[in-house]
Amino acid sequence: MEERIMYRTLLLILVLLFTVCLAGCYDLKEVDQRAYVIAMGLDKSERENQLKITYIIANPEVGSLVGGSTDEPPQETITVHSSDFITAKNTANTVVSKQLTYEMLQIMVVSEELASRKDFIRWFYDTTKDREIRRDTYLAISKEDASEYLQNNKPQLETRPHKYFQFMITRGVETGMLPDSTFHRFYEITEQDADLFLAIYTTSKPAKDPPARHEDEYMAGEVNAKGDANKTQFAGAAVFKEGVMIGKLNGQETRIASVLDETTDIKDVLSTIHDPFNKEYRLAVRILKKQNNEVTMNLEKSTPEIRIKVPLVVDVLSDRSMVDYTKDTRKREILRRQIKVDFEREYNGLIAKSQQEFKGCPFPLSLDARKYFLTIKEYKNFDWMKTYPDMDIHVTVNIFFTGFGKQTKVPNIKHMRD
Amino acid sequence: MRRKIFKRILKKIKTPTPNPPEVSSHGDIALKKQNIKETLDQNLKIFKYLYTVPDNVDVKIREITIPSLNRNAAILYIASISDVIDIEERILHPLLHHSDGSGKIENIVSAQTLKTAQKIEDIVNEVNGGVTALFVDGDRQCYLMEMQNFQSRSIGMAENEVVLKGPKESFTEKAIINISLVRKLIRDENLVAERTVISKRSNNGLFMLYVKDLVNDELLNEVKSRISKLDLAAVHSISFVEQLIEERKSSLFPTVLYTERPDRASAFLEEGHIVLMLDSSPACLIVPTTFWAHFHNPEEHYLRYPYGNFTRLLRFLALFIALFISPLYVAIANYHSGMIPPDLLLAIAATREKVPFPAIIEIIMMEFAFELIREAGLRVPSPIGPTIGIVGALILGQAAVQANIISPLVIIIVALGGLTSFAINDVNLNYTVRLMKFIFIFAAGILGVYGLTASFILCLFYMVSIKSFGVPYLAPYTPTYRSSEDIVTRKRIGSERFRPGYLKPKDSIKKGEV
Numbered sequence: 007m008e009e010r011i012m013y014r015t016l017l018l019i020l021v022l023l024f025t026v027c028l029a030g031c032y033d034l035k036e037v038d039q040r041a042y043v044i045a046m047g048l049d050k051s052e053r054e055n056q057l058k059i060t061y062i063i064a065n066p067e068v069g070s071l072v073g074g075s076t077d078e079p080p081q082e083t084i085t086v087h088s089s090d091f092i093t094a095k096n097t098a099n100t101v102v103s104k105q106l107t108y109e110m111l112q113i114m115v116v117s118e119e120l121a122s123r124k125d126f127i128r129w130f131y132d133t134t135k136d137r138e139i140r141r142d143t144y145l146a147i148s149k150e151d152a153s154e155y156l157q158n159n160k161p162q163l164e165t166r167p168h169k170y171f172q173f174m175i176t177r178g179v180e181t182g183m184l185p186d187s188t189f190h191r192f193y194e195i196t197e198q199d200a201d202l203f204l205a206i207y208t209t210s211k212p213a214k215d216p217p218a219r220h221e222d223e224y225m226a227g228e229v230n231a232k233g234d235a236n237k238t239q240f241a242g243a244a245v246f247k248e249g250v251m252i253g254k255l256n257g258q259e260t261r262i263a264s265v266l267d268e269t270t271d272i273k274d275v276l277s278t279i280h281d282p283f284n285k286e287y288r289l290a291v292r293i294l295k296k297q298n299n300e301v302t303m304n305l306e307k308s309t310p311e312i313r314i315k316v317p318l319v320v321d322v323l324s325d326r327s328m329v330d331y332t333k334d335t336r337k338r339e340i341l342r343r344q345i346k347v348d349f350e351r352e353y354n355g356l357i358a359k360s361q362q363e364f365k366g367c368p369f370p371l372s373l374d375a376r377k378y379f380l381t382i383k384e385y386k387n388f389d390w391m392k393t394y395p396d397m398d399i400h401v402t403v404n405i406f407f408t409g410f411g412k413q414t415k416v417p418n419i420k421h422m423r424d
Numbered sequence: 425m426r427r428k429i430f431k432r433i434l435k436k437i438k439t440p441t442p443n444p445p446e447v448s449s450h451g452d453i454a455l456k457k458q459n460i461k462e463t464l465d466q467n468l469k470i471f472k473y474l475y476t477v478p479d480n481v482d483v484k485i486r487e488i489t490i491p492s493l494n495r496n497a498a499i500l501y502i503a504s505i506s507d508v509i510d511i512e513e514r515i516l517h518p519l520l521h522h523s524d525g526s527g528k529i530e531n532i533v534s535a536q537t538l539k540t541a542q543k544i545e546d547i548v549n550e551v552n553g554g555v556t557a558l559f560v561d562g563d564r565q566c567y568l569m570e571m572q573n574f575q576s577r578s579i580g581m582a583e584n585e586v587v588l589k590g591p592k593e594s595f596t597e598k599a600i601i602n603i604s605l606v607r608k609l610i611r612d613e614n615l616v617a618e619r620t621v622i623s624k625r626s627n628n629g630l631f632m633l634y635v636k637d638l639v640n641d642e643l644l645n646e647v648k649s650r651i652s653k654l655d656l657a658a659v660h661s662i663s664f665v666e667q668l669i670e671e672r673k674s675s676l677f678p679t680v681l682y683t684e685r686p687d688r689a690s691a692f693l694e695e696g697h698i699v700l701m702l703d704s705s706p707a708c709l710i711v712p713t714t715f716w717a718h719f720h721n722p723e724e725h726y727l728r729y730p731y732g733n734f735t736r737l738l739r740f741l742a743l744f745i746a747l748f749i750s751p752l753y754v755a756i757a758n759y760h761s762g763m764i765p766p767d768l769l770l771a772i773a774a775t776r777e778k779v780p781f782p783a784i785i786e787i788i789m790m791e792f793a794f795e796l797i798r799e800a801g802l803r804v805p806s807p808i809g810p811t812i813g814i815v816g817a818l819i820l821g822q823a824a825v826q827a828n829i830i831s832p833l834v835i836i837i838v839a840l841g842g843l844t845s846f847a848i849n850d851v852n853l854n855y856t857v858r859l860m861k862f863i864f865i866f867a868a869g870i871l872g873v874y875g876l877t878a879s880f881i882l883c884l885f886y887m888v889s890i891k892s893f894g895v896p897y898l899a900p901y902t903p904t905y906r907s908s909e910d911i912v913t914r915k916r917i918g919s920e921r922f923r924p925g926y927l928k929p930k931d932s933i934k935k936g937e938v
Contacts, residue, residue, distance in 0.1 A: 009434060012434055012437075013430050013434070016430060016433070026870050026871075029871065030870035030871055030875075031869075031870055031871075033759065034758045034759060034872075035758070035759075035761075036757065036758060036776065036782060036783060037757050037758075037761050037769060037772050037773045037776055037783075038772075038773045038774075038776035038777045038779075040761070040773070042766075042769070042770065042773070044766075064766075064770060066769075066770040066771070066773035066774035066777065067774045067777065069770070107761070109761050109762035109769075110762070110766050110769060110770075112766070138762065140762065166770070168766040168767075168770070169766075169767070172766070
């Protein structure tokens with residue numbers, strides 16, 4: 007009995023030992039032996055079926071106190087040519103000493119030229135194959151070549167590249183100027199084949215003396231920013247239909263798409279509207295969305311009818327015409343009407359543009375439509391993407407006021423200037 | 425072929441080592457089996473031989489003549505464990521000065537207890553326990569009077585299980601005092617303290633305390649049978665008993681609770697547990713126990729409900745941090761660097777860049793150093809104690825980082841792991857956690873988080889399989905029993921209505937609805 011137990015124990019130890027020897031330590035790699043790719047740029051190479059791949063690799067020693075401050079640059083940018091970005095890791099090792107890893111990849115920048123090609127999606131879907139690439143990585147489209155873009159991008163304060171992209175994008179999504187364009191959303195929307203995917207639009211080559219517009223009606227590169235800050239601009243969105251870039255939305259349109267989109271969160275949208283009491287002035291407002299949109303559809307009709315009610319909470323921040331809204335219900339009502347009319351024009355404008363220009367919806371409206379179908383087959387037969395341009399869609403906005411600035415009282419100009 | 429190799433290994437393990445020749449003591453054993461003789465001279469000769477008088481300096485024999493009986497007599501006692509003044513006052517003085525002629529020893533001596541014995545073996549055992557023996561010429565029996573006075577420390581403060589609120593007394597190295605401390609808390613005629621001698625040579629007595637009308641009889645018999653099976657020459661600490669009666673002797677998990685607090689022992693007694701005490705141990709054992717008993721601290725019931733639960737949750741968290749922080753670091757740094765936030769990952773990479781060792785070696789080195797500081801700190805004589813702190817903190821911490829041997833993050837991790845392990849109060853469970861940690865570190869080093877999870881699940885399998893005196897280790901959590909649900913958190917005192925169902929107590933309801 008004793009012998010049997012001992013025999014078994016010895017055997018068990020051996021088996022465990024073999025298991026460990028055979029299976030253990032697979033893909034072990036120490037953190038300090040890797041080069042962390044923060045941003046990857048994709049361009050079409052001069053050679054057919056090849057990509058020009060640009061990497062921004064973070065230098066871990068910069069910004070860490072314990073390692074001792076170094077004079078080394080915070081990042082390293084290299085460009086290589088390869089047939090895909092998975093094997094390019096090895097190609098890059100001819101220049102970079104450590105094993106490249108995509109584990110910290112924050113952003114993939116694709117040039118507008120490549121994104122507009124039909125075969126872009128074939129390369130892009132390699133992101134689902136690589137084990138290291140995360141689905142919360144952002145997709146951005148650059149106006150110029152991605153290699154040029156990443157080369158030019160030199161943040162002054164957030165010198166560590168991952169911090170720069172992280173802050174830039176999360177803030178952009180919060181203000182609504184940038185779409186929430188993670189890889190995951192790309193796969194989701196593209197595979198649903200019903201709506202349009204919006205990707206972040208950016209450029210490092212701003213236009214010379216661009217025309218001045220209202221606060222959010224810019225595309226990246228159109229903001230006339232002077233000074234010695236980084237030249238890179240993030241604003242607006244690139245529109246993808248079935249995995250191909252077909253157009254662009256400016257900041258305002260991106261914001262509207264975000265407001266209409268229930269799957270993203272906007273937090274801090276500052277905008278201006280016409281002042282109802284003086285056509286020359288504009289009123290600053292903060293728009294908050296606290297409730298979900300109410301979507302009603304009638305898809306039985308020959309022209310399907312969709313009504314979207316958007317409840318918006320508005321905080322009026324400026325008052326150039328010096329009207330005391332708090333004491334006057336009538337004036338508040340005038341203001342409400344003005345905002346409503348302005349917003350509804352903008353919102354319906356975007357829908358009209360998407361129907362005519364893109365022939366697809368820039369926010370996932372099809373999600374709301376699904377519950378109107380009993381079977382998947384019915385839904386597929388309906389063919390949302392094809393039907394969308396002919397639909398009768400109307401957006402109405404409900405405005406709730408929360409405040410009129412810190413101090414609500416304004417002096418009477420007439421009395422002051424007498 | 426395979427069997428042959430195994431057999432060869434087994435044979436090597438099994439070969440006995442040679443023994444030195446033994447000297448027979450059959451003569452002494454036969455002598456002890458006899459009754460005492462009729463004459464005093466014969467008896468004294470026997471006992472002088474047995475006790476090696478006069479070489480044995482603290483064994484005293486005082487020969488007297490009792491005037492009232494006009495017979496020779498002698499008292500035998502061991503001076504070092506007897507109350508000499510009591511002997512003088514209660515035995516010698518009455519014997520020498522008594523003039524009443526009733527002729528009965530019982531009426532002459534004023535000792536508190538008096539019994540008689542004939543067998544030499546019995547007399548010897550009693551005398552060894554501090555009893556004074558009186559031999560009277562012509563009597564075929566010996567009078568035994570309890571005069572013992574073992575020297576011991578007075579009742580001290582609990583040093584290993586410190587509480588802020590609650591009783592401060594702790595057990596001391598004398599069972600009578602210890603039982604007194606328990607009886608002070610449980611004034612109940614049903615509290616039974618049974619004594620059995622468990623060692624052959626040193627005659628150490630083991631006290632078994634239980635509340636008669638609560639404890640489950642089957643459990644009581646189980647404990648009794650395990651104790652009766654003990655075959656020992658001498659037991660000097662209750663810890664030996666602990667190791668002898670537990671079920672899995674080489675398991676990492678403790679199944680017997682060791683405590684030095686009378687209040688804790690009483691609390692367990694009143695739930696239907698059994699407490700074991702040794703004549704000379706400053707602690708008691710509580711059986712059966714569950715994992716939770718080891719994890720709990722008496723303080724949590726003395727503190728108010730929210731505070732008590734706060735400490736509970738804190739300790740629960742500490743348990744997991746102590747177990748997993750180092751292994752998780754090893755796993756994540758080696759296999760899953762994508763799980764770390766970018767800032768931290770870069771910081772780790774930056775500090776690790778100059779360190780020559782792989783992460784697992786680094787962690788094991790630091791863990792080893794920490795265990796060393798702990799062990800050394802425990803054994804070091806108190807005058808040089810502070811040196812340990814300085815050497816430990818400065819040399820190992822600061823200097824190792826500056827010398828690029830250890831990355832600073834590892835110091836934080838190991839220090840945090842060490843600190844949290846101190847929050848686990850129970851000595852046994854503390855060792856369990858510290859040793860398990862090393863298993864997890866290796867598992868994480870070999871197979872990453874997968875290995876860590878797999879080994880933790882195996883550990884849970886094992887824990888579920890353990891029993892302590894028939895009680896499942898994780899009861900009443902799994903399997904579920906009716907109890908006061910004093911598990912991870914505790915209920916309000918008023919709601920703790922039931923005795924733990926896994927003990928199958930005779931009376932399972934403590935009190936009515938409050």
